Amino acid sequence: MEALYAITLGVLVASGVYLLLRARIFPVVLGLTLISYAVNLFLFAMGRLVTGAPAVIGKSTEFADPLPQALVLTAIVIGFAMTAFVLVLALRGMGELRSDHVDGQEPRQ
Amino acid sequence: MNHAIILPILLPLFAGALLMLLHRSGKSFKRALSLLATLALIPVTAWLVLLAGDGELRVYALGDWRPPFGIILLLDRLSALMVLLTAVLAGFAALYASAGEDERAPNFHALFQFQLAGINGAFLTGDLFNLFVFFEILLIASYGLLVYGNGAARARAGMHYVVLNLLGSSFFLIGVGTLYGLLGTLNMADMAARVASADSQTAPLVAAAGFLLLVVFGLKAAILPLYFWLPRTYAAASAPVAALFAIMTKVGLYAILRVFTLVFGSEAGELAFYAHDWLWWLALLTLAAGAIGALAARSLQEMISYLLVISVGSLLAVFALGSRASLGAGLYYLVHSTLVCGGLFLLADLLGRQRGELAGALQVGPMLRQPMLLGGLFFFGALAVAGLPPLSGFLGKLLMLRSAGTGATALEFWPLLLIAGLASIVTLSRAGNRLFWRNNGQAAEGPLADPLRLAATAGLLLASVVLVIVAQPLQAYLDAAAAQLLDLAPYLRIVEGGEA
Numbered sequence: 001m002e003a004l005y006a007i008t009l010g011v012l013v014a015s016g017v018y019l020l021l022r023a024r025i026f027p028v029v030l031g032l033t034l035i036s037y038a039v040n041l042f043l044f045a046m047g048r049l050v051t052g053a054p055a056v057i058g059k060s061t062e063f064a065d066p067l068p069q070a071l072v073l074t075a076i077v078i079g080f081a082m083t084a085f086v087l088v089l090a091l092r093g094m095g096e097l098r099s100d101h102v103d104g105q106e107p108r109q
Numbered sequence: 110m111n112h113a114i115i116l117p118i119l120l121p122l123f124a125g126a127l128l129m130l131l132h133r134s135g136k137s138f139k140r141a142l143s144l145l146a147t148l149a150l151i152p153v154t155a156w157l158v159l160l161a162g163d164g165e166l167r168v169y170a171l172g173d174w175r176p177p178f179g180i181i182l183l184l185d186r187l188s189a190l191m192v193l194l195t196a197v198l199a200g201f202a203a204l205y206a207s208a209g210e211d212e213r214a215p216n217f218h219a220l221f222q223f224q225l226a227g228i229n230g231a232f233l234t235g236d237l238f239n240l241f242v243f244f245e246i247l248l249i250a251s252y253g254l255l256v257y258g259n260g261a262a263r264a265r266a267g268m269h270y271v272v273l274n275l276l277g278s279s280f281f282l283i284g285v286g287t288l289y290g291l292l293g294t295l296n297m298a299d300m301a302a303r304v305a306s307a308d309s310q311t312a313p314l315v316a317a318a319g320f321l322l323l324v325v326f327g328l329k330a331a332i333l334p335l336y337f338w339l340p341r342t343y344a345a346a347s348a349p350v351a352a353l354f355a356i357m358t359k360v361g362l363y364a365i366l367r368v369f370t371l372v373f374g375s376e377a378g379e380l381a382f383y384a385h386d387w388l389w390w391l392a393l394l395t396l397a398a399g400a401i402g403a404l405a406a407r408s409l410q411e412m413i414s415y416l417l418v419i420s421v422g423s424l425l426a427v428f429a430l431g432s433r434a435s436l437g438a439g440l441y442y443l444v445h446s447t448l449v450c451g452g453l454f455l456l457a458d459l460l461g462r463q464r465g466e467l468a469g470a471l472q473v474g475p476m477l478r479q480p481m482l483l484g485g486l487f488f489f490g491a492l493a494v495a496g497l498p499p500l501s502g503f504l505g506k507l508l509m510l511r512s513a514g515t516g517a518t519a520l521e522f523w524p525l526l527l528i529a530g531l532a533s534i535v536t537l538s539r540a541g542n543r544l545f546w547r548n549n550g551q552a553a554e555g556p557l558a559d560p561l562r563l564a565a566t567a568g569l570l571l572a573s574v575v576l577v578i579v580a581q582p583l584q585a586y587l588d589a590a591a592a593q594l595l596d597l598a599p600y601l602r603i604v605e606g607g608e609a
Contacts, residue, residue, distance in 0.1 A: 020276070025268070032275050039282045046290035068289065071238055075282055078245045082275055085252060089271060092256070093264045102272065104265035 001049055005041070012038035023107075025090040025100045029083065036079040044072045111160070114169040114184045116153050117192045117229040120146055125222030132216055140207045143218035147203040147225065150196035154189070161189035164589060166599050168235070176235075177299035177604050183235030186590035187440070191232040191363055194444055195356050198451050198569070199225050205455050205565035206349035213347075214257035224250035224353065231360050235603075237288065238295045240364065241281050244329070248274050251357065254350045255342065266338075266345035273338050277328045284321035291315055297371050298603045304377045316380055319373055323365065323384055330361025331421050333395040339418060340402065344410035344469075348458030351410065352451035352569070358421050359447055366428055366436075366594070376597045388429035389518075396422030396525050400532035409457040409469035409544075412536055413450060416494055419529050420446035426522055427509050435512035436591035441584060442505030445576055449493045449502065452569030456486055459566055460544060463555035471543050475551040479558060484545040486570060491537040493573040496530050501576035506530065508584075 012034050019031030047068035055066035090100075097104040124146030128139055160167065161184055169182040203221060211217040227247025234240050256267035289295055291311045292303040307315055324335070331339040339358070343351050365388070373380050399418035406412035420442070427439035461468035463477050477483055489500075496502035510526065513519045576583065593599075 020272075028272060032272065032279075035276070035279050039279045039286075043282055043286040046286040048290075067295075068286070071286070071289075074238075074242065078242070078278070081249065082245070082271075082278070085249065086271055086275065089252070089256065089264070089267060093268055096261050096264045102268055104261065104268070 001051075005045060005049060009038045009041055009045075012041075023102050025093065025102060028102060029086050029090065032086065033079075033083055036075075036083070040072050040075050040079070043068055043075060110169060110173075111167060112169075113153065113157060113160070114167060114182050114233065115171075117150060117157070117196070118182075118226050118233065120150060120153065121222040121225035121229065125219045125226065128219035128222060129216065132219070136212060139218050140211065143222060144203050144207060146222060147196070147199050150225070150229075151193070151200055154193040154196045157184060158186075158189040158193050158586075160184065161186045162586065162589075164593060166603065168603055177294050177296040180239045181235040181296065181603070182233045183298075183603075184233065186586065186593050187363075187366070188232050190440065190444070190587070190590060191359070192229050194359075194447055195225065195228050195232065197572070198356055198447060199353060201455075201565045201569045202349040202352045202451065204568075205352065205562055208559055208561040208565075210347055210349050217254070217257060220250045220253040220257075221353070224254060228356060228360060232363060235297050236295050237285050237297055237300065237368075241278070241285060244281065244360075245278060247357070247360070248278075251350075251354065254353075255346050258347060260345070262345045266342045269338050270342045273328065277325045280321050281325040284318045284325065287314060287318035287321070291318070296604065297367065298600045300372045301374065301376055301597060302601050302604065304372055304380055307378070307380070309379075312378075312380055316383055319368070319380070319384060322368055323387070326361045326364040326368070327391070328361070330358050330365060330425070331395075331418055332361075332391050332425060333398055333422075336395065336398070336418050336421075340406070340411050340414035343414040343417070343454070344408060348455050351454040355417060355447050355451040355454065358417060359443060362421065362424055362428065362443070365425070370431070370594050371597065371600055374597050375595065376601065382431060385429045385431055388425055392422050392425035392429055393521060393525050394422075395425065396529050398422075400529040403536045404532050406536065407471060409460065409471060409540060410454065411469075412471070412540060413453045413457060416453070416533055417446070417450050419533065420450065423506075423509060423526055423529070426526075427512060430513060430518060431595075432512065433588065433591045433595055435509070436594060437584065437588040438505065438508030438512045440587040440590060441501075441508055441576075441580075444583075445501040445505045445573065446494070448569050448572040448576075449490060452566055452572070453490045453494060455562070455566040455569060456483070456490055459483060459558050459562055460487070462558070463553045465554045471540050473543055473547045473549050475553045476548040477545065478553045478555070480545055482563075483558065484541070486567060487541055487545070489573075490570045491534075491541065493570065495533040495537055497534070499577060501573045501580070504577060504580055 016031040016034035019027040047065035053062040053064045055064045057063055094100055099105055167184040171180045224247055227243050227250055230243035231240055234243060252271050256263050291314055292300055294300055328335045343354055369384050375381055399415050399422050402415035403412055406415055424439050424443055427435040457469050460483055464474045467474040493500040493502045496506040513522045
C-alpha cells in the first residue's frame with residue numbers, strides 16, 4: 001500500500017510542478033491545487049497507513065493517530081481559501097493587465 | 110495562567126471581526142476603532158516585556174490542555190520583545206493610514222488588524238503547526254493589504270507574492286508533517302527533547318525536514334535565492350502597508366532563530382546547530398546581493414527594500430554565529446532596522462506625493478514644496494539606516510562587528526558588512542542629490558505634507574534616537590534574551606512539568 005500511495009503522491013506533485021511551470025494563471029492555479037492535494041495526502045500518511053483502525057481509543061485493539069487527520073482538515077480549509085483568493089486575484093489581473101501570463105505581460109519571442 | 114499572554118492575538122482579532130461586521134459604518138468610526146485597538150496593544154505588550162523581564166518562561170496552555178497534548182503560547186524575553194516591536198510599528202503605520210490612505214479600501218482596517226493578529230500569533234506560539242496557521246493568517250491578510258487599491262504594478266507583484274507563498278505553505282506542511290511522523294509531536298520544546306534522542310536512522314530525515322522549514326522561513330525572511338519577490342512587492346505596496354511589512358521579514362528571521370536554536374539547538378545531539386554553516390554563507394551572499402541591488406535601484410521604495418535585504422543578511426549572519434554576544438547585538442539591530450525602514454517607507458510616500466507623476470522614481474523632478482523639512486527627515490533617516498554615528502544603526506553595527514570576534518569569521522563578515530554600509534551611503538546620497546539638490550524647474554503639484562502623516566513618519570525615524578538613549582537598559586534586556594535562548598534547560602522542562 002505504501003508504494004502505491006507514494007507513487008500517487010509523486011505523480012500528483014510531478015503534474016503540479018509541470019503545470020506550475022507553464023506560467024499561465026489557470027494552469028498555475030491547477031498546479032497549486034494538485035500540489036496541495038498531494039501535501040494533504042502526505043500529512044495524512046504521517047499518521048502511518050493502516051486499515052480498519054478507527055481514531056478512537058477502546059473500540060479496537062489498534063487505533064489510528066487522530067492528530068494528522070485534524071491537521072489535514074485545517075490544511076484543506078486553508079488551502080481552499082487560498083485557492084479561492086488566487087482565482088479572484090487572477091480575474092482581477094486579467095481585467096487590469098489583459099494577459100493571463102503570471103508576469104502580467106506576454107514573454108518576448 | 111496569565112491571560113495577558115493571549116491578548117496580543119485576541120485584541121486585533123476581535124477588533125478586526127468587529128470592523129468587518131460594522132463595515133458599513135463611517136470611516137472616522139472605523140479609524141478610531143482600529144487606532145484604539147492598535148494603540149492598546151502597546152501598553153499590553155509593554156507589560157508582557159516587563160513580565161518576561163524576570164527571565165521566567167511563561168506558558169499559556171490553550172483550552173488548559175497540558176503540553177505536549179495541547180497547543181501552547183510561549184512568552185519569553187524574545188517573543189515579548191517582538192510583539193512590543195510589532196505594536197509600536199503598527200501604531201505608527203495605522204496613524205499614517207488614517208490620514209487618508211485607508212479610504213481606498215473599505216476593509217483596510219479590518220485586514221490590518223487580522224495581519225497584526227497573525228504576526229503576534231507567530232511570535233507567541235510554541236507549536237509548530239500553530240505557527241503554520243498564524244503564518245497563513247498573516248499571509249492572507251497581507252495579500253489583501255498588498256493588492257487593495259488599483260494599479261497594474263500591484264496586481265502583477267501580488268500574483269508573484271501569492272503564488273510563491275502558496276508554494277511555501279506546501280513546503281511548510283511537508284516539513285511539519287515529516288517532523289510529526291518522525292518525532293510524534295508538534296510542540297517545539299517537546300520536539301527539542303525528541304530530536305536529542307533521535308537515532309542515526311531518523312536523524313537524516315529530521316535534518317531534511319528542518320531544511321524544508323529553512324526554505325519556508327528563508328522565503329519569508331528574504332534570504333538570497335528567495336528574496337527576488339521582495340523589492341517588487343514592497344515597492345508596489347502602499348506606504349503604511351510597506352511599513353508594516355518591514356516586520357514581516359523579521360517574522361521569518363524569528364522563526365529561523367526559534368527553530369534552529371530550540372529544536373536544533375545545543376541539546377539536539379548530532380543535529381545541534383547543523384544548519385548554521387549554511388545560514389552563515391547564505392547570509393553573507395544575501396548581504397552582498399542586497400548591496401548590489403541598493404546601488405542599482407531605480408526608485409526610492411525599491412532602494413529601501415534592498416536596504417531591508419541588507420539588514421536581513423546582516424541579522425542572519427550574526428544569528429548564524431550563534432553566540433550570546435552576537436544574538437544580543439543582532440536583536441538590537443533588528444529593532445533598529447525594523448523601525449527605521451518602516452519610517453523610510455512612510456517618508457518615501459511623503460516625498461512621492463509632492464513629485465506628481467514621478468512619485469518615488471530616482472530622477473530629477475519638480476521642486477519639492479517642503480525641501481528643508483523632508484530633506485532633513487531624509488538626511489536623518491539615511492544616517493540611521495546606513496549606520497553612521499550618533500544614531501542607533503551605528504551602535505547596532507558596532508555591536509555586531511564586535512561580536513564576530515577576531516578569527517576567520519571576522520575576516521569574512523567585517524568587509525561585507527562595511528562594504529554594504531558604504532553601498533548604502535553611496536546610493537542614499539545619490540538619491541538625496543536627485544531628490545533635493547536638483548530640480549527640473551517645474552513647480553511642485555502635490556499637497557503639503559499634513560501633520561498626521563509627518564508625525565507618524567518622524568515618530569518612526571526618531572525611534573532611532575530613542576534606541577540610542579535607552580541603549581544600556583535595552584542592551585541588558587537583549588543580552589538576557591540571548592542568554593535565555595541559548596540555555597535550553599528551562600524550555601525542555603515545559604513539557605515534563607506542565608507548569609501553566
